[in-house]
Amino acid sequence: MGQRLADASTPARLAAPDEGIGRDELALATRNHGLPLEALRYDVTPPGLHYVLTHYDIPYVPDDTPWPLAVAGRVARPLHLDLADLRAFPAVTTRVTLECAGNGRALLTPRPVSQPWLVEAVGTAEWTGVPLRLLLAEAGVEPDAVDVLFTGADHGVERGVEQDYQRSLPADVAMGTEPEVLVAYAMNGAPLPPQHGRPLRLVVPGWYGMAHVKWLREIAVTDVPFTGFQQSVAYRLRQESGEKGEPVTRIAPRALLLPPGFPDFMSRTRVVRPGPVPLEGRAWSGQGPLAGVEVSTDAGRTWHEAELEPDGGWRWAWRRWHYDWTATPGEHELSARATDAEGRTQPLEQPWNRGGFVNNLVQRVPVLCLEPGEEG
Numbered sequence: 001m002g003q004r005l006a007d008a009s010t011p012a013r014l015a016a017p018d019e020g021i022g023r024d025e026l027a028l029a030t031r032n033h034g035l036p037l038e039a040l041r042y043d044v045t046p047p048g049l050h051y052v053l054t055h056y057d058i059p060y061v062p063d064d065t066p067w068p069l070a071v072a073g074r075v076a077r078p079l080h081l082d083l084a085d086l087r088a089f090p091a092v093t094t095r096v097t098l099e100c101a102g103n104g105r106a107l108l109t110p111r112p113v114s115q116p117w118l119v120e121a122v123g124t125a126e127w128t129g130v131p132l133r134l135l136l137a138e139a140g141v142e143p144d145a146v147d148v149l150f151t152g153a154d155h156g157v158e159r160g161v162e163q164d165y166q167r168s169l170p171a172d173v174a175m176g177t178e179p180e181v182l183v184a185y186a187m188n189g190a191p192l193p194p195q196h197g198r199p200l201r202l203v204v205p206g207w208y209g210m211a212h213v214k215w216l217r218e219i220a221v222t223d224v225p226f227t228g229f230q231q232s233v234a235y236r237l238r239q240e241s242g243e244k245g246e247p248v249t250r251i252a253p254r255a256l257l258l259p260p261g262f263p264d265f266m267s268r269t270r271v272v273r274p275g276p277v278p279l280e281g282r283a284w285s286g287q288g289p290l291a292g293v294e295v296s297t298d299a300g301r302t303w304h305e306a307e308l309e310p311d312g313g314w315r316w317a318w319r320r321w322h323y324d325w326t327a328t329p330g331e332h333e334l335s336a337r338a339t340d341a342e343g344r345t346q347p348l349e350q351p352w353n354r355g356g357f358v359n360n361l362v363q364r365v366p367v368l369c370l371e372p373g374e375e376g
C-alpha cells in the first residue's frame with residue numbers, strides 16, 4: 001500500500017492567503033492542463049486544447065483492444081459487451097461543454113490545496129456514443145434500482161485506501177433523456193484520445209466533470225446509494241471538514257471573456273489600443289437554460305446587456321456572446337456574467353467551500369488601453 005497521496009478532489013488542507021503554490025499542487029498542475037482562453041473563439045474546442053483532468057495515471061489502451069464493458073448488478077439480464085457491440089447500437093452525437101467542479105479554486109481565499117485552476121478548466125466537444133438508457137433497457141433495470149455506479153480502469157490511493165475511480169448517478173438521471181447520458185467512444189468524430197478516456201467514457205451533459213467517468217469498464221445498477229470516496233468524501237460542498245455536505249451535480253452559470261487585445265508577457269494584463277474593441281466570449285449553464293449575459297468595463301460598477309447568440313439546438317454547449325466596447329486610454333477591468341432562466345447568476349464576492357467547488361465568481365480581466373500612437 002502506497003503512502004497517502006495528494007488528490008485533485010478534496011484538499012487535505014487550505015493554503016494561507018500569502019502562501020505560494022506547493023509541490024503537491026505543482027505535481028497536479030504539470031500533468032493536467034486548462035483551455036487557453038483564446039480558444040473560447042471556437043464553437044468546438046480544437047484537438048489538444050480541451051482541458052484535461054486526471055486523478056491517477058492514464059491507462060494504456062492499444063488500438064485493437066476489444067475493451068469488455070459489463071452492465072451488471074440489479075438487472076434482469078447482465079450484459080457483456082465490447083466496443084464492436086456498442087457500435088452496433090444507434091449512435092447519438094451531442095455537443096457538450098465540460099467544466100471541472102474545481103474551476104476557479106486557485107483564486108479563492110483561503111485556497112484549497114488541489115488542482116490550481118484559475119478559470120480555464122472548460123472545453124466543448126462533440127461526443128458520439130450509445131445512450132446509456134438503451135443499454136440499461138437492454139439489461140432490464142430492476143424496480144429497486146437506486147444508483148448506477150460507473151467504474152473507470154484507472155486507480156490510485158485515497159486516504160490510504162487503494163481504489164478505482166468510481167462515481168454514481170441516481171437511477172432516474174442515468175435512465176433519463178434530459179440530459180441524455182452517453183457511453184461515448186468518439187470525440188469530435190475520432191476515437192477518444194487517451195487522456196479523454198480511450199476507448200470509452202461517460203458523458204453526462206450539464207453535470208460537472210467528475211461525473212463523466214473516463215476509461216469506463218463497468219456499469220453496475222445498485223439498490224443502495226454509492227458511498228465511495230469520489231462520491232461521499234470528494235465533491236461535496238462543505239464549510240467544515242467533518243460535514244456530510246451536499247453533493248456536487250450540475251454546472252452553475254458562467255460567462256468568460258475571450259482575452260481582448262494582446263498580453264503583456266509578464267503581468268498577463270491585456271493591452272488594447274483606443275477606439276472600438278469588440279468584446280466576445282462564451283457562456284453556459286447546466287442548471288436553468290441561459291437567459292442573458294451582461295458585461296462590465298468598470299470593475300463591476302455598471303453592467304450592459306451583451307448580445308447572446310442562439311444555442312443552435314445544442315442545449316448543453318456554450319453560447320457565444322458579444323458586446324461592442326470603445327476603449328479609452330488608461331486601466332480598465334472587464335467582466336462578464338451569465339444569468340439563467342431561473343435567475344441564478346454569478347457572484348461578485350467569492351462563494352466559498354472547502355473544496356472550492358461550483359465556484360462561478362465573476363471573472364476579472366485587467367486591461368491597459370494605450371495612448372493614441374503609443375507602443376505596447
Ligand SMILES: Nc1nc2c(c(=O)[nH]1)N[C@H]1C(S)=C(S)[C@@H](COP(=O)(O)O)O[C@H]1N2
Nearest residue numbers: 051052053054055100152165209212213214
Ligand atoms: N476514470 C476517471 N474519470 C474521470 C476522472 C478521472 O480521474 N478518472 N476525472 C474526472 C474529472 S474531475 C473531470 S473534471 C473530467 C475531465 O475530463 P477531461 O479530462 O476529458 O476534460 O473527467 C472526469 N472523469
Ligand SMILES: [Mo]
Nearest residue numbers: 100101209210
Ligand atoms: Mo474535475
